[in-house]
Amino acid sequence: MLDQSVYALKPLEQSGMAECKLCVTSMEERLKLTKASTMARVDATLYQGIVDGLCYLVHMRLNIAFIMGYVSRFMEDPREDHWATVKRLLRYVKRMVDQGTVFPKTSKSGL
Template identity: 70%
Template sequence: MSNLSALSYYLGIEVRQGTEALTLDQSMYASKLLERNDMAKCKPCVTPMEERLKLTKASTMVKVDATLYRSIVDGLRYLVHTRPDIALAVGYISCFMEDPREDHRAMVKWLLCYVKGTMDQGIVFPKIGGSRL
């Protein structure tokens, strides 16, 4: 077995090992997700979803492309691995994957705008006291 050096990137997750902490984030994956969905130049949002948002499966709005909707939601579901702040919103929009409507897609766009504004966030495992990481 050979020494392959410190882990820095694995399955879309960037790993930064510092003296004070270990950081996991997916900023490159998030930017690719935004580019793929023509949202790279969107205006960032400060919250992952609207306050008191009520979406329903019985929506009467126009249907949207279900394949595209599922693709975006699946990309966001993978992003949740290092972004627990979007877990609730992603779980909520996942409920409408069977028959997505325009109001559901608007919520997905809102969430992508939030991701745009918070791409530098991730999970940090700090070094505590004299212990090893």
């Protein structure tokens, strides 16, 4: 079994969301974020660290690839609405922590 639970748990702990509630979807329906947001700024270092940490999960969890590309656009000047989207993604990742990819061992046929 190929498991990336370490890469999922690290951003959860780093953001203080290790004990958060789970979320069924990775993003809101019809989510519209913009760089011209007027909401309050958030700590860019924390935002960048969380998003960078989640990038490692994209290799095995393609279902978060779109939202990762979306939230990565706002790394230079993250705002509250961008951070709320990342927090929702973290809640979704927490739901998938114990999941992995299984490669069964077979006799002559390989994978």
